Amino acid sequence: MKITKDDVKHVAELARIRFSDEELLKFTEQLGNILEYIEKISELDTKDVEPTYHVLDISTPQREDAVKPLLGSEEALENAPYREEDYFAVPKFIED
């Protein structure tokens, strides 16, 4: 089942990336080739194999719930492309 231009358009929407029509065509072809290759794993029978999400047998570590110094708002805002006072500024997105 080859990936189509509409599939790529849908995935681009999920990934929040704008593509031109020309790019969509190029990506459809490239992603198609890559997916065709990676589908190689479907040859394997893995019915009784547990997935490895993580190589380490880790558990969530715990610590004291103590107040620690963190970034101040000035430092946190230093890299903001747009700021207004102590806030990150974005275009208005709630309708009047």
Added chain:
Amino acid sequence: MELPYLTISEAANLIKKKELSPLELTNAVLNRVEEQDGKLNSYITVLKDRAIAQAEEAEKRVASGNYLGPLHGVPIGLKDIFVMKGSQTTCGSKILEGFVSPYNATVVEKLLGAGAVIVGKNNMDEFAMGSSNENSYFGPAKNPWDTDRVPGGSSGGAAAAVGASLCLGSVGTDTGGSIRQPASFCGVVGMKPTYGRVSRYGMVAFASSLDQAGPLTKTVEDAAIILGAIAGVDPNDSTSVNAPVPDYTASLTDDLKGVRVGVPKEYFIEGVDAEVDSAVRKAIELIEDLGASVEEISLQYTEYAVSAYYIIAPSEASSNLARFDGVRYGFREEGAKTMHDVYFHSRAAGFGDEVKRRIMIGTYALSSGYYEAYYLKAQRVRTLIKRDFEEAFKKVDVIVTPTSPETAFKIGEKASDPLTMYLSDILTIPCNLAGLPGISVPCGFSSAGLPIGLQVLGRPFDEESILRVAHAYECRTNWNERHPEL
């Protein structure tokens, strides 16, 4: 001998005895970078003033009898993926151009604490995605052995800088071979520690279950020195492991009596260049001469590793890179009038094509209806690959293979075909999927004068065995005494 050609351990011995000034050494390296890096583009940012200030401080401390250890006053590079307070960290991307971190990565804290002098931030493939350094927004780094060729990737700038003596060592990151493959291409030592050995705090995330930081150096001993400085548990990285950090330099011996070495037949396949094959087989003979026992082993699921990796790594990346949204930091497309446009246009203009491809593959693999066939299936295959290694390590202590199927390729040679580029990581990826430590050490040159690397893989948290094998081999050869002509 010119100062930048020193190894870390040679420089350390001189600095400790007050026979070499950290400032003189740092200036010599900075001058060499200024004169030569135009040919290699191995640095994105050179931190001249800061490096000089650090070197002066290091010098004062030595003079006052407060010697901190083998990195004290030693000028090193750092892949531009580690954030460093008050200086730019780009990760090779337009989307982070000009980003100045408000804090230090743990790796940076540890290096500075050990007295190291950081001369600059090394070039890399954007977000560490690539095997050639051609995906850097700041232009490709070049291979010092032939500047028409790639240095490998993604830590290509770090490998090129170490290979050309534009720093005494560097620290890179390895998600699918990004330290070992460029080390192999540039004729240097490159080591990926066990997953969890080194903190990932402050290291821009690519694929969180695979990423690991490690050294690129001129010798195995130098790799042991840097690893000793950066390893250890960190409360800021819940996947860093609380295991004792040994003195890695103590594991370096010059014989290999009693060491059992496995040679996996699946790593000597069609597609491995004949000169690479022959250099690696000669290296294995030498390892046997040094007292090791060598046997052929099988890692039967090797051929599925690239497929599993190119599902798992992009899936994790698509999630990690969601944070680049043009709001809190990084590039925002001018004139974006709606919130939708801020996201879609900033990411379209801020990311390069390879990063977009991986985000798209990952988003697709995780999307509704495909999760089981791709992501879950890949994690099951990952279990099979991990078991392969577990079985092998019941019989042998280390596994040796070529690091890369080929020597450095020409710039542009694979740029138009992403899949061909992905396949160049075929021998380094399984190690990451299983979380093992691995090292690449120079084992010869092709007839065209390009370096070849030998890969040594070990059991989880047994960095000592791979360092020992690589060091013993290195002691009996002199590949690292050759230097490229720039």
